[in-house]
Amino acid sequence: xELDSLYQEVILDHYRNPHHKGLSGEFDVQVKHNNPSCxxxxxxxLSISNGVIKGISWDGVGCSISMASVSMMSDLVIDQQYSxxxxxxxxxxxLMQSKGQSKGDEExxxxxVAFAGVSKFPARIKCALLGWMAFKDASSQAME
Amino acid sequence: xxxxxKYLEDFPILQRTVRGGNRLVYLDSGATSQKxxxxxAAESNFYRKHNSAVHRGAHLLAEEASLAYExxxxxxxxxxxxxxxxxxxxxSATESINALAYSFSNSEPGSKFHLKSGDxxxxxxxxxxxxLIPWQQLAKRTGAKLRWxxxxxxxxxxxxxISELINKKTKIVAITHQSNVxxxxxxxxxxxxxxxxVGAIVVLDACQSVPHFEVNVKKLDVDFIAFSGHKxxxxxxxxxxxxxxxxxxxxxxxLFGGSMIDxxxxxxxxxxxxxxxxxxxxxxxxQAVGLSAAVDYINQIGISNIHEHENQLTKAxxxxxxxxQGVKVIGPTDLTERGAVVSFTVDGxxxxxxxxxxxxxxxxxxxxxxxxxPLMRKLNVVGTxxxxxxxxxxxxxxxxxxxxxxxxxxxxxxxx
Numbered sequence: 001x002e003l004d005s006l007y008q009e010v011i012l013d014h015y016r017n018p019h020h021k022g023l024s025g026e027f028d029v030q031v032k033h034n035n036p037s038c039x040x041x042x043x044x045x046l047s048i049s050n051g052v053i054k055g056i057s058w059d060g061v062g063c064s065i066s067m068a069s070v071s072m073m074s075d076l077v078i079d080q081q082y083s084x085x086x087x088x089x090x091x092x093x094x095l096m097q098s099k100g101q102s103k104g105d106e107e108x109x110x111x112x113v114a115f116a117g118v119s120k121f122p123a124r125i126k127c128a129l130l131g132w133m134a135f136k137d138a139s140s141q142a143m144e
Numbered sequence: 145x146x147x148x149x150k151y152l153e154d155f156p157i158l159q160r161t162v163r164g165g166n167r168l169v170y171l172d173s174g175a176t177s178q179k180x181x182x183x184x185a186a187e188s189n190f191y192r193k194h195n196s197a198v199h200r201g202a203h204l205l206a207e208e209a210s211l212a213y214e215x216x217x218x219x220x221x222x223x224x225x226x227x228x229x230x231x232x233x234x235x236s237a238t239e240s241i242n243a244l245a246y247s248f249s250n251s252e253p254g255s256k257f258h259l260k261s262g263d264x265x266x267x268x269x270x271x272x273x274x275x276l277i278p279w280q281q282l283a284k285r286t287g288a289k290l291r292w293x294x295x296x297x298x299x300x301x302x303x304x305x306i307s308e309l310i311n312k313k314t315k316i317v318a319i320t321h322q323s324n325v326x327x328x329x330x331x332x333x334x335x336x337x338x339x340x341x342v343g344a345i346v347v348l349d350a351c352q353s354v355p356h357f358e359v360n361v362k363k364l365d366v367d368f369i370a371f372s373g374h375k376x377x378x379x380x381x382x383x384x385x386x387x388x389x390x391x392x393x394x395x396x397x398x399l400f401g402g403s404m405i406d407x408x409x410x411x412x413x414x415x416x417x418x419x420x421x422x423x424x425x426x427x428x429x430x431q432a433v434g435l436s437a438a439v440d441y442i443n444q445i446g447i448s449n450i451h452e453h454e455n456q457l458t459k460a461x462x463x464x465x466x467x468x469q470g471v472k473v474i475g476p477t478d479l480t481e482r483g484a485v486v487s488f489t490v491d492g493x494x495x496x497x498x499x500x501x502x503x504x505x506x507x508x509x510x511x512x513x514x515x516x517x518p519l520m521r522k523l524n525v526v527g528t529x530x531x532x533x534x535x536x537x538x539x540x541x542x543x544x545x546x547x548x549x550x551x552x553x554x555x556x557x558x559x560x
Binding site: 001002003006007012037038039040061062063064065121124127 | 163164493494495496497500501504511512513517520526527555556
């Protein structure tokens with residue numbers, strides 16, 4: 001079914017058991033992002049030191065796609081150099097804009113290539129990008 | 145039982161298939177309705193045969209266009225029991241409400257529309273953003289205070305504090321006729337009586353009522369109503385603002401420009417008679433004509449038949465949902481003072497995911513906060529899934545939705 005390309009099992013796993021969810025008291029930057037069209041919200045706490053993403057914790061409400069995406073994004077960028085994290089972010093963003101034409105770079109995105117199917121559903125791309133945009137905002141503020 | 149099945153074939157869009165090769169089960173009429181062929185043809189025929197700027201020009205087309213546009217006004221006015229000069233075309237209900245709020249802003253001190261610090265504007269927690277933000281911002285511009293009726297846990301307007309909320313300071317009461325989320329219909333007479341006793345202006349957001357049941361402005365005892373064409377089988381780009389003639393005459397215009405003037409010099413201008421005083425610029429003529437065709441179409445079926453048909457569907461859906469484990473209706477669960485909009489949540493599944501799976505079965509619903517974010521917060525839900533009906537829906541659509549929700553639950557493996 002077409003739907004299975006959207007709701008990959010790994011996405012539903014992250015939705016049911018999200019990683020790094022629950023805000024940590026220690027952070028350098030906190031951002032809140034929302035999606036005004038559907039009401040999804042995420043608050044993201046970021047710690048960064050010597051150009052390395054030291055920690056991400058987050059909380060939020062939203063659909064399976066948005067919540068699983070924040071969870072997987074956190075897994076991917078924690079302990080990465082900022083420049084590498086941006087590379088991953090850009091790769092994910094272009095995957096979302098691929099209209100179903102790209103499978104994604106598995107070396108960079110690992111399990112997050114499961115979101116490739118989302119790019120075929122225009123209304124869901126914003127869901128998948130919510131946490132990534134929060135990370136982009138927080139990390140660029142931290143690096144200023 | 146009212147049977148409107150024969151009218152389905154009048155809607156071209158219902159003939160197409162959607163995702164999964166399914167027939168379209170369109171349950172999003174609360175957002176916008178589908179259009180019958182006669183409306184599409186009326187709009188297109190205007191462009192094909194009569195297109196010309198109304199109220200200008202010395203040629204045949206200008207005459208025909210003006211006649212078509214003014215006949216549309218007459219037809220719409222009659223539909224809501226209004227006088228012709230009181231019926232103003234706008235581009236949308238949103239514009240109608242903003243036009244009021246800005247006209248009030250433009251009024252001189254001493255006018256009954258003039259607001260200042262110490263005055264109060266009363267809305268409710270169940271307002272669509274279109275009947276909340278214009279008033280919230282008017283309050284900010286003028287120093288008036290925005291107050292609101294709360295909503296009960298059952299999803300009804302809480303009138304228990306009405307005598308405190310409608311007081312001598314209340315200048316405007318802006319309220320929805322029917323919640324676009326909960327389906328609950330506002331008990332208007334209590335509100336209009338209280339408003340009248342303190343001389344407050346009552347503005348009614350009739351977007352969810354005019355398309356679905358009889359609305360007669362003479363019986364309602366309100367001062368202004370706003371509604372849109374596209375929710376009542378008509379085109380987008382056309383809305384209506386109705387107001388009492390004496391108030392419209394006293395109220396300053398909001399949009400200035402061509403058509404709305406009586407005379408103009410470099411220094412000053414005077415305004416045209418109603419309704420043109422509030423219709424600056426070349427209006428959405430083809431859309432007004434399309435709306436008039438929609439009114440004819442509704443009249444042919446009978447608005448009371450449409451209402452009864454939608455009631456039957458709502459009753460069937462509420463009964464079906466009541467039997468489903470893990471599904472909760474957000475809003476009244478009985479048919480008393482309730483329209484054909486049913487919001488619900490499914491335990492363990494976000495509305496967006498509910499809507500996505502339903503879409504796979506050809507079922508089009510609305511998900512999210514429905515432009516009523518404060519209401520979602522009050523009800524402590526992130527959003528809802530909403531099914532809303534119009535005359536072209538059938539009992540089979542209700543069955544499809546109920547089956548679809550069961551599919552959603554099994555797809556996400558939630559415990560029923």
